[in-house]
Amino acid sequence: xxxxxxxxxxxxxxxxxxxxxxxxxxxxxxxxxxxxxxxxxxxxxxxxxxxxxxxxxxxxxxxxxxxxxxxxxxxxxxxxxxxxxxxxxxxxxxxxxxxxxxxxxxxxxxxxxxxxxxxxxxxxxxxxxxxxxxxxxxxxxxxxxxxxxxxxxxxxxxxxxxxxxxxxxxxxxxxxxxxxxxxxxxxxxxxxxxxxxxxxxxxxxxxxxxxx
Amino acid sequence: xxxxxxxxxxxxxxxxxxxxxxxxxxxxxxxxxxxxxxxxxxxxxxxxxxxxxxxxxxxxxxxxxxxxxxxxxxxxxxxxxxxxxxxxxxxxxxxxxxxxxxxxxxxxxxxxxxxxxxxxxxxxxxxxxxxxxxxxxxxxxxxxxxxxxxxxxxxxxxxxxxxxxxxxxxxxxxxxxxxxxxxxxxxxxxxxxxxxxxxxxxxxxxxxxxxxxxxxxxxx
Amino acid sequence: xxxxxxxxxxxxxxxxxxxxxxxxxxxxxxxxxxxxxxxxxxxxxxxxxxxxxxxxxxxxxxxxxxxxxxxxxxxxxxxxxxxxxxxxxxxxxxxxxxxxxxxxxxxxxxxxxxxxxxxxxxxxxxxxxxxxxxxxxxxxxxxxxxxxxxxxxxxxxxxxxxxxxxxxxxxxxxxxxxxxxxxxxxxxxxxxxxxxxxxxxxxxxxxxxxxxxxxxxxxxxxxxxxxxxxxxxxxxxxxxxxxxxxxxxxxxxxxxxxxxxxxxxxxxxxxxxxxxxxxxxxxxxxxxxxxxxxxxxxxxxxxxxxxxxxxxxxxxxxxxxxxxxxxxxxxxxxxxxxxxxxxxxxxxxxxxxxxxxxxxxxxxxxxxxxxxxxxxxxxxxxxxxxxxxxx
Numbered sequence: 001x002x003x004x005x006x007x008x009x010x011x012x013x014x015x016x017x018x019x020x021x022x023x024x025x026x027x028x029x030x031x032x033x034x035x036x037x038x039x040x041x042x043x044x045x046x047x048x049x050x051x052x053x054x055x056x057x058x059x060x061x062x063x064x065x066x067x068x069x070x071x072x073x074x075x076x077x078x079x080x081x082x083x084x085x086x087x088x089x090x091x092x093x094x095x096x097x098x099x100x101x102x103x104x105x106x107x108x109x110x111x112x113x114x115x116x117x118x119x120x121x122x123x124x125x126x127x128x129x130x131x132x133x134x135x136x137x138x139x140x141x142x143x144x145x146x147x148x149x150x151x152x153x154x155x156x157x158x159x160x161x162x163x164x165x166x167x168x169x170x171x172x173x174x175x176x177x178x179x180x181x182x183x184x185x186x187x188x189x190x191x192x193x194x195x196x197x198x199x200x201x202x203x204x205x206x207x208x209x210x211x212x
Numbered sequence: 213x214x215x216x217x218x219x220x221x222x223x224x225x226x227x228x229x230x231x232x233x234x235x236x237x238x239x240x241x242x243x244x245x246x247x248x249x250x251x252x253x254x255x256x257x258x259x260x261x262x263x264x265x266x267x268x269x270x271x272x273x274x275x276x277x278x279x280x281x282x283x284x285x286x287x288x289x290x291x292x293x294x295x296x297x298x299x300x301x302x303x304x305x306x307x308x309x310x311x312x313x314x315x316x317x318x319x320x321x322x323x324x325x326x327x328x329x330x331x332x333x334x335x336x337x338x339x340x341x342x343x344x345x346x347x348x349x350x351x352x353x354x355x356x357x358x359x360x361x362x363x364x365x366x367x368x369x370x371x372x373x374x375x376x377x378x379x380x381x382x383x384x385x386x387x388x389x390x391x392x393x394x395x396x397x398x399x400x401x402x403x404x405x406x407x408x409x410x411x412x413x414x415x416x417x418x419x420x421x422x423x424x425x426x427x428x429x430x431x432x
Numbered sequence: 433x434x435x436x437x438x439x440x441x442x443x444x445x446x447x448x449x450x451x452x453x454x455x456x457x458x459x460x461x462x463x464x465x466x467x468x469x470x471x472x473x474x475x476x477x478x479x480x481x482x483x484x485x486x487x488x489x490x491x492x493x494x495x496x497x498x499x500x501x502x503x504x505x506x507x508x509x510x511x512x513x514x515x516x517x518x519x520x521x522x523x524x525x526x527x528x529x530x531x532x533x534x535x536x537x538x539x540x541x542x543x544x545x546x547x548x549x550x551x552x553x554x555x556x557x558x559x560x561x562x563x564x565x566x567x568x569x570x571x572x573x574x575x576x577x578x579x580x581x582x583x584x585x586x587x588x589x590x591x592x593x594x595x596x597x598x599x600x601x602x603x604x605x606x607x608x609x610x611x612x613x614x615x616x617x618x619x620x621x622x623x624x625x626x627x628x629x630x631x632x633x634x635x636x637x638x639x640x641x642x643x644x645x646x647x648x649x650x651x652x653x654x655x656x657x658x659x660x661x662x663x664x665x666x667x668x669x670x671x672x673x674x675x676x677x678x679x680x681x682x683x684x685x686x687x688x689x690x691x692x693x694x695x696x697x698x699x700x701x702x703x704x705x706x707x708x709x710x711x712x713x714x715x716x717x718x719x720x721x722x723x724x725x726x727x728x729x730x731x732x733x734x735x736x737x738x739x740x741x742x743x744x745x746x747x748x749x750x751x752x753x754x755x756x757x758x759x760x761x762x763x764x765x766x767x768x769x770x771x772x773x774x775x776x777x778x779x780x781x782x783x784x785x786x787x788x789x790x791x792x793x794x795x796x797x798x799x800x801x802x803x804x805x806x807x808x809x810x811x812x813x814x815x816x817x818x819x820x821x822x823x
Binding site: 321323324326327328329330331332333334337342345346348419420421422423 | 512514534535536537538539540543545546547548549550551552553554555562563566567595596597611612
Binding site for chain 1: 272273275276277278279280281282284285287288289360363364365367368371372378381382384385390393394396397400401404405408
């Protein structure tokens with residue numbers, strides 16, 4: 001722990017980079033996953049295509065995706081985009097399933113009632129389906145966020161920033177404290193982000209706990 | 213893709229077959245160790261219903277642990293070799309298996325469990341003959357998720373000099389040999405798919421047909 | 433399409449085997465299950481069962497009935513130690529259950545629960561063989577026994593290889609009963625076994641249970657919240673009141689005739705006078721009736737009963753002038769049928785018939801005549817005068 005306080009500025013700087021590299025992919029990935037998840041919740045055929053595809057995306061090791069991305073999209077190997085793109089891919093893969101499951105779990109009688117009262121599709125989706133799907137969606141978002149925060153470190157193996165830099169530097173200089181500092185930072189960040197999402201979820205869905 | 217199909221890379225002590233076997237070895241031994249720890253824990257807590265928050269909390273905390281850091285820390289502490297690889301990968305594999313087992317046992321219909329006690333099964337019988345067989349689909353779910361993660365993450369073992377398909381990625385990176393890196397990535401993904409297919413087959417063999425969700429003409 | 437509804441379904445009052453109203457001397461009765469001052473207080477302080485004293489006689493169906501939260505299920509579950517009492521003693525065959533290790537105790541007592549609780553991962557045959565296997569029978573013997581039971585509960589042998597998910601609710605419940613009977617236990621506990629199936633299937637299952645009981649002569653404790661089910665199945669009925677009190681423990685006829693308090697009176701229902709008829713058998717005069725077959729040319733004077741070739745009722749004909757050909761189109765659908773079972777059946781047949789004439793049929797379903805409602809009322813008055821209806 002002493003390393004963190006002695007090198008506060010450095011620690012704070014890598015925390016910022018780490019946060020940026022993990023949160024941006026969650027946001028982009030989530031937004032991209034909503035239409036796909038909606039599609040998969042409505043069509044058996046879409047699910048048959050999207051779910052196996054998402055599974056295959058997961059099997060690509062992150063380190064491999066990080067080193068291949070620059071070649072595929074033509075940027076230098078030391079560009080943050082090389083972490084953001086792979087993590088976005090993983091987020092999409094995970095959130096398609098979450099969003100689809102969440103929307104499928106909305107009770108049919110509620111949807112029927114909304115239709116019977118004359119909701120048009122878009123309005124119904126935004127004011128009925130989506131809010132009711134939030135608890136399951138947010139649960140998925142929590143998993144995606146925590147795993148992204150833990151995965152960003154892999155980028156350091158090819159020289160990118162974040163807590164992972166502390167790992168590689170610590171390894172090369174045989175400096176355990178430095179590795180430990182990065183590990184603690186990662187876990188604390190993950191726990192905080194997870195708690196924040198939990199809180200947001202509770203605030204957004206007061207009805208979910210009303211029956212208890 | 214030239215590197216992948218060059219016969220020269222398919223033989224010898226640094227050849228692709230050896231790397232594949234090393235990678236598969238890390239994966240399988242890791243999964244066995246993790247299952248031996250996680251399934252009894254998850255099943256026990258699921259059966260008694262006590263300490264569920266510990267399982268959920270522990271799973272989440274372990275999930276947040278960066279595997280790279282664990283690997284490096286154990287190397288710094290215990291030296292190079294396969295041991296640090298197993299520590300890091302087992303810690304990675306435990307949460308999904310434990311969570312799947314716990315959720316699976318909890319999800320068994322309470323009526324079924326009540327009936328098991330009612331016909332005179334002892335607690336061990338309730339767990340082993342009723343709860344675990346019925347939880348198998350979810351246990352396999354967690355286990356196969358863990359398998360995918362372990363296959364993918366075993367790649368970084370090569371960063372600290374261990375074997376496996378990660379060697380192709382890291383050696384390729386050092387040599388700026390894109391073909392070799394790509395070959396590594398493709399082979400890992402392929403291996404992951406094959407491992408998953410293998411476990412899917414095992415699941416089909418060991419899960420009772422009575423638990424298949426659709427297609428058997430079942431009601432309910 | 434006019435005509436009578438399928439006979440079995442319309443006509444559900446079957447009376448269990450054995451005479452009703454026999455006076456029993458306490459000396460000759462064996463008490464198989466005894467509750468002595470049994471109280472169950474749950475951890476949250478609610479009293480589920482309050483000082484219960486009750487004895488269940490050998491070879492009877494005893495029904496525990498009452499609203500939810502009255503302690504009937506808790507009482508049942510204390511017999512096989514699914515729940516242990518806070519105080520008091522429960523004896524099964526004279527032995528304090530608390531001195532027996534629960535799994536051993538349970539293997540000797542059949543247990544049937546709501547929704548059957550079959551093991552979804554085991555075939556029907558393996559489900560039925562569960563207790564014999566737990567008790568150490570060899571596999572072959574257990575399976576032979578299971579196959580036997582499948583037949584006893586009225587299921588075809590090819591059900592044995594199926595899984596529970598491939599069965600309907602009623603079939604699952606039959607398997608549940610077979611599983612409970614597998615080791616041939618003298619006592620059977622049934623916890624709302626038929627409440628999750630539809631009314632038609634429920635009635636089939638109830639009749640099946642009565643048939644089985646006539647053959648097997650078990651001691652059955654049956655829990656239900658349905659008073660009609662209780663009156664139909666129970667030789668003795670225990671009415672439980674909210675708060676875990678036993679309000680009345682009596683034969684169905686006594687319950688209907690002399691409810692112990694307002695709670696029992698309201699629980700048994702407003703039409704209990706009518707229900708009492710279920711338990712009364714008296715000769716009701718059967719009158720002749722004009723019948724005709726389809727296709728015949730007849731002159732319709734008053735209500736004419738149209739029958740098929742086997743003389744089974746198809747419907748009524750009325751309000752046609754002059755000579756007509758009997759045509760399926762003109763038939764007016766009939767009500768329930770009376771087969772001589774009880775006064776309730778006779779009265780209902782008369783009340784539900786469009787002609788006010790209740791159709792009487794024999795065992796083959798052929799028409800033997802008609803009964804009138806006022807004859808039933810007179811028969812009732814006679815029975816009352818003879819002291820057959822308790823005041």
